[in-house]
Amino acid sequence: MSYLKRFSSGTWAAICKCVAAIHDKNIIPPSLMHIKLGNGSLSLMHIKLGNGSLSSFWYDPWLEGMPLASRFPRLLALDTRKSDLVAERFQNGVWTWFWRRDLRGGIEQFSFSSLLSLLAPINLSREKDIWVWDGSSSNVFSVSDARRQIDSHNIAPPSRKTDWFKTFPPKINIFIWRLKMQRLATKENLEKKGIILSNSACALCHLHADTDHHIFVTCNISRQIWVYIGSWVNMHIPCWASMEELWTWFDGLQIQGKKRLVLRSIWYSTLWNMWRLRNSYTFNDAAFRKSHVLDNIIVSSFFGCSLDIKNIKLIGHCGCKTLWTLCNFLFTFLGALLVGNKILLLF
Incomplete structure (x- = not known):
């Protein structure tokens, strides 16, 4: 564009450069x-x-x-x-x-x-x-x-619907949405955007590429976590080969009502804490390690599903929870421990 030569800096120059870039990529031609x-x-x-x-x-x-x-x-x-x-x-x-x-x-x-x-x-x-x-x-x-x-x-339409879990923080819901859209900042996706990385291997096992399906499904660490989750909820968890297989299997479960809300809370918590674990090893953050994953999954899962089932909301300007909420959470958590670390989806 001829006007780009006349204006080399400033707000208008930035706008003109953005328009020129859009034209060059044929998103909106001249x-x-x-x-x-x-x-x-x-x-x-x-x-x-x-x-x-x-x-x-x-x-x-x-x-x-x-x-x-x-x-x-x-x-x-x-x-x-x-x-x-x-x-x-x-x-x-x-x-x-x-x-x-x-x-x-x-x-x-x-x-x-x-x-x-x-x-x-x-x-x-x-x-x-x-x-x-x-x-x-x-x-x-x-x-x-x-x-x-x-x-x-x-823009291609989303391959599957994303549910907004209202009792979870927005960052976890956004994380699940990005995961379903294959838009997480994995090393594979960063390289697709032209970002040069010194190492593209998984930070947990150092054996395979850092992709979404490897982090959450095929990595040895993630498989161990899923085995534990299956034992915890008293359910057989298959060995998925991709994230698509995971979502398809979960959507096909013949579980409805409160039981499905509980299981979805556990699934979202598991995926979120797997991502936190991956980030802690990628950026050398010693505050979150393998020993913390299972405890965090249990706590966040019970907190999320107890709020969803009872429809309890945070009150007060300081974000304090009601006494009933705390008692319900603690009794539910202790009850799970008393039955041998298993959640029996029978209620």
């Missing part, structure tokens, strides 16, 4: 009227032709929503007056042409015949040309409609 997306295209605006005095003959989408320059590039290259308006080309009811040489047979003559057939039914009026927005049924432009149209063609 022409906002017709966006190419992969093998297809997205028409956002077109011109409702009036007298043709405001519409470029070659570059504006005034004919069937697509610029003639995109349809007939060979004819555009031969034209000597590429900047003409539609009104300047339609004189006394006749279309005029300004070729730098005579048209040859083959593709050039075929393209010209196709162009004439498209122009045949066109008649100009006394009204002005009007831009029409195609992004909504009302044909009225809005930024939200434009954002929605672009996102629907550039």
